[in-house]
Structures are given as structure tokens and as C-alpha cells.
Ligand SMILES: Cc1cc2nc3c(=O)[nH]c(=O)nc-3n(C[C@H](O)[C@H](O)[C@H](O)COP(=O)(O)OP(=O)(O)OC[C@H]3O[C@@H](n4cnc5c(N)ncnc54)[C@H](O)[C@@H]3O)c2cc1C
Ligand code: SF4
Ligand code: SF4
């Protein structure tokens with residue numbers, strides 16, 4: 001699934017200049033940027049892949065694709081540290097650097113004809129959104145589609161308007177659960193795996209796409225295995241420290257895998273032993 | 281060396297001055313020198329720069345130089361330096377960027393002007409360079425600067441005439457005789473004489489050798505050279521049994537032995553700094569306050585630091601046990617899956633330069649035996 005990305009001929013370490021086309025605040029600490037190349041065409045990218053976004057003098061962070069238009073990549077960034085802070089502060093017109101796309105994609109072609117279960121925790125919905133959009137754009141190619149979303153509290157739900165549209169779409173089952181409810185919330189409370197029995201899918205013919213905190217992905221995968229979804233059709237998107245994204249810096253190793261080139265999207269059957277080891 | 285017996289010559293030590301001078305005409309010539317109590321690699325121009333008549337005494341956690349009773353030029357094993365510091369420099373500018381009216385302008389660093397000649401590359405070091413080639417040059421993305429330095433380097437190998445007690449290249453099949461990857465390979469002959477057997481391993485090596493004062497090698501010279509590396513291999517006291525080791529280490533992830541090593545390991549990262557195959561790097565970003573140009577600089581990193589595995593919320597490898605496990609398991613197990621070769625060539629540097637004398641051969645063997653005991 002991994003493929004060498006088109007990298008500027010000046011070397012895989014040198015970013016390409018991009019510009020912010022639009023910036024939208026999603027949540028208190030989360031911003032979505034539409035970014036386009038300063039010159040030339042937008043490279044091809046697949047749902048699940050990521051780019052390295054560079055703020056001059058500050059640094060570079062791995063950010064998954066959260067959507068794309070004809071002319072722009074869309075990235076959703078949570079402000080958690082120096083680099084992500086600088087990225088979330090970029091106004092329209094601001095310059096940044098980009099290397100990518102990198103990494104493996106969600107298996108949207110391989111899962112045709114199957115029921116697809118999408119499980120997102122928190123910001124994990126961002127890397128899944130291009131896959132959801134793809135599934136809905138080619139709805140007839142798939143069986144039953146379910147989207148299960150977990151968030152900390154109701155105001156932490158990402159993309160609420162788009163979720164409402166998806167909910168209105170009768171061909172996609174959507175369920176949302178909260179770690180903690182508030183007075184306004186009348187929906188589910190509890191961890192995401194608790195939603196699994198509510199979704200309608202045929203375990204033997206289901207593919208699961210999961211992205212969120214590692215504990216949530218582990219618990220969800222375990223629950224799916226318990227429901228007899230085959231391990232090789234459970235796909236997780238993993239996160240590790242990344243400095244280069246091109247297999248050269250060593251930081252993203254997870255057992256024998258380099259998350260930047262063998263991931264971030266990995267098959268559960270291939271990583272289950274490594275996921276079971278603490279501090280790997 | 282296969283095709284050309286004609287390319288096997290015998291040189292007097294003085295001919296190495298001609299070799300150095302010929303290489304210095306177009307290259308920066310690097311070789312072993314004695315400095316601050318160790319044999320390190322640095323620029324050389326004269327034969328006298330080499331540590332003639334010195335040897336090293338190495339043990340786990342120990343290194344010191346001693347005079348030899350002869351004038352051998354290469355009568356020691358490997359020291360704290362390796363050729364990695366030239367092919368993959370400890371600090372390197374990746375690019376400079378500047379804000380212009382049109383947006384960002386990215387300027388790659390100027391192309392490398394210097395080409396190197398390495399004098400005295402040991403068999404394990406050739407193996408280490410071949411390992412780094414697989415990692416840095418032959419993957420889906422190449423480090424093009426590494427590849428260029430590597431491509432341009434002229435390599436004069438030296439077959440080892442002495443092994444330190446920390447050496448275990450024979451058990452790793454990486455030495456002590458250089459098998460491939462050199463332009464010229466020298467064997468120092470000290471059997472009652474002081475001469476060098478020189479074999480060309482490339483056309484460039486053959487051409488250079490032909491220009492040096494030399495005589496053809498006799499059957500006796502060839503036998504004497506062969507005896508040097510046979511004796512060096514026989515003198516090695518450490519050996520790592522690698523049979524099935526990758527699978528055994530992979531299965532030992534939760535073994536309590538990692539905790540035991542962690543009681544001795546200071547997590548200082550010395551082992552990764554001296555290792556000729558360790559390739560991990562980090563980056564730092566700076567802004568020049570006067571020009572407003574920003575620069576990205578890459579430097580060596582170590583999997584023994586807490587920051588290495590940092591993710592928002594905390595490092596993945598919090599404990600020293602997890603970090604030592606990452607290092608040893610990478611070297612001897614996962615590296616094989618990743619690159620089709622072990623990440624250890626048996627040079628022994630990590631053993632010598634560990635301040636507490638932790639021995640990867642002993643630790644790997646202990647884990648193997650513990651696994652065997654379990655099964
Ligand atoms: C494949 C992938 C996809 C991702 N997708 C997204 C996404 O879509 N949206 C999103 O918001 N995030 C995403 N992330 C996470 C994102 O890359 C990180 O949150 C981001 O790098 C944080 O950078 P920061 O500097 O803001 O935060 P920090 O957490 O402060 O720092 C991150 C970096 O700084 C270094 N660092 C931190 N503290 C120290 C210290 N004390 N000393 C030295 N170095 C330090 C770390 O080594 C690390 O590389 C993704 C990550 C991966 C791997
Ligand atoms: S792990 Fe130790 S013995 Fe092996 S190549 Fe590295 S420094 Fe040498
Ligand atoms: S094994 Fe030795 S050299 Fe390596 S980090 Fe631990 S104490 Fe330092």
C-alpha cells in the first residue's frame with residue numbers, strides 16, 4: 001500500500017512552498033486549514049495519508065489529510081505544542097512548507113462490496129473524514145456503512161454540521177457517544193466500543209477503519225475480534241514521533257514497522273503482537 | 281581482487297606516502313591519528329600522521345593506548361570514531377528558507393564540494409557502511425547527500441592484524457578480512473619485515489595502485505597476508521551466536537532481563553553515538569535574527585533519550601528498560617525485517633565505550649538462554 005510520494009527534485013528533506021487559502025476554527029483548540037501550492041499542481045493524495053507541514057523557524061509536524069478540494073489540501077490541527085500552535089495561528093495568505101503526501105491509505109478500494117465500520121475517537125475523525133466522503137461518494141459500491149464517534153464532551157465534537165448531514169443520510173448509520181455528558185446531551189455516554197452492538201454489520205464481511213487514542217483503538221479492535229470481525233480487516237491509524245516521514249530518522253519505529261512508511265494505516269493482524277507490548 | 285592477480289602488489293611502507301599524496305591531490309584524505317589518548321579519524325597528509333607503533337587495549341568499559349614493540353601503522357582495532365561521521369555528519373543543514381514577496385523560497389544547502397578518501401577502513405566498517413547504504417540510500421527515499429558522499433569516497437581498507445577482546449566480527453561474518461566495498465585493500469605484513477600486500481577492488485583502485493612503487497606479490501606474500509587475517513579471526517574471544525536470534529529477541533519483549541540491564545544502563549546513549557550503523561537523527565529549526573532566514577539542521581539522535589519517543593502527552597519509552605530493549609532489539613532483530621541484515625557488525629565499540637561496561641553480546645546471549653529455558 002505504501003508508495004513513494006512525488007517529492008521536489010531538490011531532495012526529500014526540502015519542503016514545497018504552500019499558502020493558506022482558508023482557515024476555520026473548528027473547536028477552541030482546533031483549526032482547519034485549506035492550503036494550496038504557491039506554484040504548480042496539487043499532488044495526488046489518498047484518504048489516510050499525511051503531510052509534513054512546516055512553519056519557518058518553528059518546525060514541522062505530521063498532519064493527516066482531513067479533506068481535499070480540486071486545488072487544496074485540507075488539514076485539521078489541534079493546538080497541543082509549539083508547532084501545532086504556530087500552524088493553528090496561520091491566517092489566510094500565510095506561507096508554510098509542505099512535504100508529502102506520505103504513508104499508507106485507508107483501504108477504500110479493497111473494502112468494496114463489504115460493510116464498513118468507521119470508528120473515530122476525538123481528533124481521529126479528521127483522518128477518517130476523506131475516507132467517509134469517499135465511501136458516501138461511491139455509496140453503491142459498499143454494503144452497510146456505520147460511523148461511530150467518541151468525544152470527551154459535547155462541545156468537543158469535531159465537524160458537527162457535517163455529522164448532522166451524514167446523520168440525515170439514511171444510507172449511513174451514525175452514533176455518537178460522550179466520555180462525559182452535559183445538561184444538553186441526551187445521547188450515549190461511555191466509551192466508543194459500547195456503540196458497536198448498535199451498529200448493523202455482518203462481521204464476516206466487514207472492514208473496520210479506526211482512528212483515535214491508542215487505548216481506544218486497542219479496545220475497539222478487541223471488541224471487534226470478539227464479534228468475529230477478521231483481524232486482517234481491522235485497520236488502525238497509528239501515531240509516533242516523526243522527524244523525517246521518509247524512513248531515515250528512526251523516530252517512528254514501532255517494532256519492525258516504520259509508522260511513516262509502513263503506516264500510519266496498519267492492519268491489526270500485523271501489529272497485534274507489537275500493540276500488546278508496553279512502551280514499545 | 282577476483283580477476284586481477286596482476287592487481288595484487290607488495291608495497292614498502294613509504295609507498296603509502298605516495299598513496300596519500302596521490303589521493304590528496306583531489307580529495308580530503310582521512311585516516312587514523314592519535315589524539316587525546318585514543319585513535320580517531322581525521323585529516324591526514326603525511327605518513328607520519330598515522331599512529332605508528334601504537335596499539336589499543338580494550339575491554340568492556342575500558343580503552344587505552346600502549347606502545348607496540350614494532351612500527352606497525354595499523355596495529356590496533358577500531359576506536360571511538362567511525363566513518364559515519366563523514367558520510368552522515370553529526371550536524372548538517374538540510375535547507376534554508378526565506379520569506380519573499382511571492383511566498384517562501386527554499387534553498388537547499390550548497391552541493392558538497394569535498395570528496396573524501398578514507399585510509400584504514402576495517403572490514404567491520406565496510407560492513408557498517410554497507411548497512412547504512414541499505415538504510416540511507418537504498419530505501420523508498422534516499423538521503424541524496426549521503427549517497428553522493430558515499431559514491432565519491434575512495435576507500436582504502438586495511439585487513440585487521442590485531443583484534444581487541446571486544447571484537448566479534450568473525451562471528452558476524454563481517455571480518456576481519458575485507459570482502460568487498462573497497463578500492464584498495466591493504467594487509468600489513470610484519471613477519472620479520474614491514475611491507476603491505478595491496479589488492480585493488482575497483483578500476484580506480486587498480487589505476488592508483490599501478491602508479492605506486494611496488495613489486496608483484498609472490499605466493500609467499502599471499503600466504504603471509506592470508507595468515508594475518510586467519511590469526512586475527514582465531515584470536516577473537518567474543519562471539520555472538522546469531523542463529524534464530526532475531527526471532528528469539530522478538531519473543532523476549534516482556535522478559536524481566538530488560539529490567540535487570542536497566543539497573544546498570546545509564547541511558548547515556550554512548551553506545552548509539554559510537555556505533556557505526558546507528559542512523560537516527562533529529563532536526564532543529566532556527567531563525568537568523570538579522571536576516572530572518574530560517575534554517576533546519578539535522579543532527580545525530582539517540583533512542584536512549586526520553587525525547588526520542590515523545591508524543592503529545594508523554595514519551596512512549598519512559599523506562600530505561602524499554603529504551604535498552606529498543607536499541608538491542610533493533611540492532612539484532614527488527615533490523616533484519618526492515619533491511620535484510622543485522623544492524624550490528626561486531627565492531628565492539630558499544631561494549632568498549634559503555635561507561636558501565638554493558639556488553640551487547642552478553643545481554644543478547646542471556647536473553648537467548650532465558651528464552652531457551654522458557655521453551
Ligand atoms: C501520521 C500522523 C498524523 C497526524 N495527524 C494529525 C492531525 O491530523 N492533526 C493534528 O492536530 N495532529 C496530528 N498528528 C499529531 C501531530 O503531528 C502532533 O500533535 C504535532 O507534531 C505536535 O507538535 P507540537 O510541536 O505542536 O507539539 P509537542 O507535542 O509539544 O511537540 C512535538 C514535537 O516536539 C518535540 N518535543 C516536544 N517536547 C520536547 C522537549 N521537551 N524537548 C525536545 N523536543 C521536544 C517532540 O519530539 C515532537 O516531535 C499526527 C501525527 C502523526 C504521526
Ligand atoms: S551494536 Fe555495538 S558491536 Fe554492533 S556495530 Fe554497533 S557498536 Fe559495533
Ligand atoms: S548501554 Fe551503556 S553506553 Fe549504551 S546507553 Fe546504556 S550505559 Fe550508555
Ligand code: FES
Nearest residue numbers: 245249250252260
Ligand atoms: S519519521 Fe523518520 S523514520 Fe519514520
